[in-house]
Each structure stands twice: as structure tokens, then as C-alpha cells.
Amino acid sequence: MKSINGNNRVYSQSTYDYISSGTPSYKVINQAQNTSSSNIARNLARYEHLDVWCGSDRKQYIKPRNKFVLIHGEVVTPIQIGNYPYFYRLDVVSQSSNVTSNTHIKKTAFTTVSESEFKSKSPRLCGEYYVYDHNADGLQDIVSHKGSLVTLISESGRELWKTSAIKQLTTTVKFNGLTQKSIASMSYDNRGMLLSQTTQSSNYGSTLIGAKSLFTTISI
Incomplete structure (x- = not known):
């Protein structure tokens, strides 16, 4: 006044x-269906960021994010130091939801695709995934957040900016x-x-x- x-x-x-209010909506788990898919996920774990792309075919694709460093001078210049032209499609075999834990579980096969096939789907960036063996069965899964819903807020630090x-x-x-x-x-x-x-x-x-x-x- x-x-x-x-x-x-x-x-x-x-x-x-x-x-975001800070309250998690739901957690997505792309559960590896076999050792081949688990090996793909294990290889993806080497990269710092895994971008999710939604295609015109209504499927999700994963590509490791290219890495840049900023060179500071009169003009800040981004220099690419890592190019990762690797593309994977998430083929969902079946899915279910757990209302109590607010979790969507998708039994998924991870499939390697070419760059041309990836681009033909007119993909748009729609999120970020992580590699995590959520059920300790020895197979690496691809998930939207690590940890349980109890630790969801603290485990998903890259999304914390949304709360402010x-x-x-x-x-x-x-x-x-x-x-x-x-x-x-x-x-x-x-x-x-x-x-x-x-x-x-x-x-x-x-x-x-x-x-x-x-x-x-x-x-x-």
C-alpha cells in the first residue's frame, strides 16, 4: 500500500x-524386457543427460545430449566437446499403473534406430530420463525419476527449478x-x-x- x-x-x-508446486505427479518406469535392452540402458548410463523425444508415431525416443563448454571472452562462445549421434526407440509391450504409489510401469524393449529414422518422426523434445534398476532384478531400466516417491523431490534435482x-x-x-x-x-x-x-x-x-x-x- x-x-x-x-x-x-x-x-x-x-x-x-x-x-510446479513441488508435489510429484507420477513416476514412469520403462522396465527392460531382456538382457539386450538392459545392456542398452547400461551403456546409456555413461552419459550425463538423456533427452526424451516424442515422435509423430506417438513413440518416445532417447538420445544422449551433446556436451558443450562455454568459452568466456568478450562474447561467450559454446564449444561442442561431445557429439553423441545415438538414437533409441522405446517400444512399450504392456503397461500398468499403481495408484497407491502413483507409478506407471511400462514393460519396454529398447531398440536402436538410425538417425534418419529418428528424424523422419519429426521428434520434439519432451523430457529427460535416467537409468536406474528400480526393482533390483539386475536389469537396468529407464525411468523418469530415481528412487521412490518419498525421495522423489530430492532425487530429481534437475527438475527442482520448477518449484520456484x-x-x-x-x-x-x-x-x-x-x-x-x-x-x-x-x-x-x-x-x-x-x-x-x-x-x-x-x-x-x-x-x-x-x-x-x-x-x-x-x-x-
């Missing part, structure tokens, strides 16, 4: 909505009996870097959002 000239007062209230990333900021200002509302919406990449912010506002005394707009993009 601010005072203007000692008489009129401005009332301002802000509401924050975050990408603002998705939408709503601000309501009242002055001299008139009200103005503005809504700022933010978008991020899968690393948690802010990509853009769109702010739309109403005029004072109006509830119509969009009378004023500002779109900002962030260069990375």
Missing part, C-alpha cells in the same frame, strides 16, 4: 503461480476507486532458462485484459 500526497492511496496485490519458476504473475492495482489488472506469463526451456515474458493489462476501471500488451524475448 502506497500513499500519494498524503491523501490518495494505491492498493496493490500480487498472486504467483509456479510451474513463476508461470504466471497476476497484479491487481486499485487507485481512486478504479481497478487495473495485469497478467504476466513466462515460458522456459527444459533447463529452466527464461525464454519469454508476455504482459497484458487492462485500463483503469476496465476488466478487459489485453488493452495493453508487452512481449519480451530473452536471448540466451
Whole structure:
């Protein structure tokens, strides 16, 4: 609350909505069906990041993320130090859900595919997976989070940024009996870097959002 000239007062209230409340939704387990699939998963465990790509055929693909280092100077230059042109398709044989533990278990075969086949599915980046033997049967599985639901928050550190990333900021200002509302919406990449912010506002005394707009993009 601010005072203007000692008489009129401005009332301002802000509401924050975050990408994630910190409560896990569900855990996906792609359970290896055989030793061959387990060996593929074991090899994938060597890489720091395993990106998940969703194809037009409604299947998921995995590719180890290429590795870069940043060379700092007058201009920061990314230099690629690791190129990993390896592609794998997740072929789900059957699946089930455990409501109690909020877990989706997919019995899956991991299949090697060519780069051309991968690109022919017009894939889009849709997440990140990890290698983890979730049921201790000696076969390496590919999962969305390591550990149980009890340790899900602490085990999924790469996703922790979502709990403090603002998705939408709503601000309501009242002055001299008139009200103005503005809504700022933010978008991020899968690393948690802010990509853009769109702010739309109403005029004072109006509830119509969009009378004023500002779109900002962030260069990375």
C-alpha cells in the first residue's frame, strides 16, 4: 500500500503461480524386457543427460545430449566437446499403473534406430530420463525419476527449478476507486532458462485484459 500526497492511496496485490508446486505427479518406469535392452540402458548410463523425444508415431525416443563448454571472452562462445549421434526407440509391450504409489510401469524393449529414422518422426523434445534398476532384478531400466516417491523431490534435482519458476504473475492495482489488472506469463526451456515474458493489462476501471500488451524475448 502506497500513499500519494498524503491523501490518495494505491492498493496493490500480487498472486504467483509456479510451474510446479513441488508435489510429484507420477513416476514412469520403462522396465527392460531382456538382457539386450538392459545392456542398452547400461551403456546409456555413461552419459550425463538423456533427452526424451516424442515422435509423430506417438513413440518416445532417447538420445544422449551433446556436451558443450562455454568459452568466456568478450562474447561467450559454446564449444561442442561431445557429439553423441545415438538414437533409441522405446517400444512399450504392456503397461500398468499403481495408484497407491502413483507409478506407471511400462514393460519396454529398447531398440536402436538410425538417425534418419529418428528424424523422419519429426521428434520434439519432451523430457529427460535416467537409468536406474528400480526393482533390483539386475536389469537396468529407464525411468523418469530415481528412487521412490518419498525421495522423489530430492532425487530429481534437475527438475527442482520448477518449484520456484513463476508461470504466471497476476497484479491487481486499485487507485481512486478504479481497478487495473495485469497478467504476466513466462515460458522456459527444459533447463529452466527464461525464454519469454508476455504482459497484458487492462485500463483503469476496465476488466478487459489485453488493452495493453508487452512481449519480451530473452536471448540466451
